Amino acid sequence: VSRQIVEADLTWTGDTFEPGVRIAVDGDGRIADVGALQDAPTRRLEGQALLPGFVSAHSHAFQRGLRGRGERFPDGTGSFWTWREAMYDLVLSLDQSRFVELCTRAFQEMRDAGVTTVGEFHYFHHTTGTDDWAFDEAVLEAARAAGIRIALLETFYQTGGIGRPLGQAQRRFRTRSLDGFWKQMDHLAATIDRRRESLGAAVHSLRAAGIEEIATIQEETRHRKLVLHIHVEEQRKEADETRTAYGKRPMAVLNALFPSADGVTAVHCTHTEPDDLRRFLAAGGRVCVCPLTEANLGDGIPDLTATLGYEGRLSLGTDSNARISLLEEMRWLEYGQRLRHEVRGAVVDAEGHAARRLFDAATAGGAQALGLACGAIEPGRWADFLTVDLTHPLFAEVESDHLLDAIVFGAGNEVITATCVGGEWRNVRRET
Numbered sequence: 001v002s003r004q005i006v007e008a009d010l011t012w013t014g015d016t017f018e019p020g021v022r023i024a025v026d027g028d029g030r031i032a033d034v035g036a037l038q039d040a041p042t043r044r045l046e047g048q049a050l051l052p053g054f055v056s057a058h059s060h061a062f063q064r065g066l067r068g069r070g071e072r073f074p075d076g077t078g079s080f081w082t083w084r085e086a087m088y089d090l091v092l093s094l095d096q097s098r099f100v101e102l103c104t105r106a107f108q109e110m111r112d113a114g115v116t117t118v119g120e121f122h123y124f125h126h127t128t129g130t131d132d133w134a135f136d137e138a139v140l141e142a143a144r145a146a147g148i149r150i151a152l153l154e155t156f157y158q159t160g161g162i163g164r165p166l167g168q169a170q171r172r173f174r175t176r177s178l179d180g181f182w183k184q185m186d187h188l189a190a191t192i193d194r195r196r197e198s199l200g201a202a203v204h205s206l207r208a209a210g211i212e213e214i215a216t217i218q219e220e221t222r223h224r225k226l227v228l229h230i231h232v233e234e235q236r237k238e239a240d241e242t243r244t245a246y247g248k249r250p251m252a253v254l255n256a257l258f259p260s261a262d263g264v265t266a267v268h269c270t271h272t273e274p275d276d277l278r279r280f281l282a283a284g285g286r287v288c289v290c291p292l293t294e295a296n297l298g299d300g301i302p303d304l305t306a307t308l309g310y311e312g313r314l315s316l317g318t319d320s321n322a323r324i325s326l327l328e329e330m331r332w333l334e335y336g337q338r339l340r341h342e343v344r345g346a347v348v349d350a351e352g353h354a355a356r357r358l359f360d361a362a363t364a365g366g367a368q369a370l371g372l373a374c375g376a377i378e379p380g381r382w383a384d385f386l387t388v389d390l391t392h393p394l395f396a397e398v399e400s401d402h403l404l405d406a407i408v409f410g411a412g413n414e415v416i417t418a419t420c421v422g423g424e425w426r427n428v429r430r431e432t
């Protein structure tokens with residue numbers, strides 16, 4: 001990639017859309033300078049608006065293979081747990097080439113939806129029979145094929161429920177020991193391409209690891225300066241199980257366990273008590289919600305009132321990838337709260353802007369959850385962008401002062417025309 005100067009009709013500065021903004025991107029794929037630069041543009045984006053690319057901070061790419069499946073309920077209603085059986089059937093059916101194919105498809109689709117970075121919460125490690133970690137390389141291979149930035153959140157998965165052995169499908173997720181887990185992390189750290197790839201740690205959930213292990217992993221991630229992600233309270237059953245085992249709800253267990261939650265992202269928090277969530281945020285924690293997946297799985301709607309005032313601590317994920325659209329995730333984050341609390345403007349920033357806070361969750365908030373320098377158009381960050389077609393009929397009658405609101409509340413993936421990851425541009429595919 002050579003040095004480029006990018007200029008769109010309008011550029012999102014983090015606050016407003018402004019005309020005449022030029023962005024210098026250096027040969028390493030980072031933003032060198034932003035403003036009224038002297039250099040003539042090498043890429044003039046006529047009729048386009050330039051924004052930071054979306055970050056999906058929580059994804060299981062292979063679950064793209066379930067799209068359109070598990071939506072029929074001949075025995076009456078289904079649940080998260082019946083869906084999980086369908087997911088385990090998929091897991092048992094996948095060989096390495098099919099796994100790569102599904103992940104590549106998900107990542108390509110993400111780019112077409114304006115997603116330039118994915119936080120891949122990766123727990124599916126092994127081919128059948130052996131603990132070979134082959135799918136760790138496979139998921140990186142898929143990300144390279146799609147040209148997406150990936151934070152590989154290598155996931156610890158030891159038990160099939162609190163104190164219970166792993167089931168058949170879960171054996172393909174197995175991490176036998178902390179030692180083996182960190183050995184694999186060291187191996188991955190030596191192989192990744194740091195211009196596009198980074199590592200973080202994850203613990204699948206309080207169902208999949210003992211609390212001593214979780215405490216040890218958190219300590220080690222702080223030592224290694226890695227982020228740590230964990231599924232928390234997506235389902236009531238999980239809360240019931242931890243209450244039986246530990247006398248507390250999952251978030252209360254984590255609050256007692258972590259001296260500081262800095263660098264920790266709790267995914268879902270669907271059934272988390274607001275007081276527990278407030279304590280977690282006060283200790284430095286972050287929250288990732290995945291509204292489309294949570295709706296699809298019938299999880300419930302989290303109470304996010306505790307996150308007010310904690311700007312930058314929210315992120316969004318496409319999770320099961322049943323539908324990939326950060327625009328829809330943003331809307332449904334706010335709409336879920338509107339429906340739950342019967343108010344408008346539930347997820348807002350200090351000045352009362354809903355779209356700005358939601359867009360921050362879909363960009364900078366995700367970048368921070370993944371420990372990455374992207375998600376904003378600022379010098380020093382990766383040159384990860386998306387462009388929006390200002391001539392699209394959906395934006396007729398919309399003034400530029402309300403453009404972000406119109407994008408967040410009135411548009412879909414069809415307005416996204418191109419993405420750029422580390423200075424490398426790709427047009428959105430309109431047919432396959």
Ligand SMILES: [Zn+2]
Pocket residue numbers: 058059060121231267319
């Ligand atoms: Zn998940």
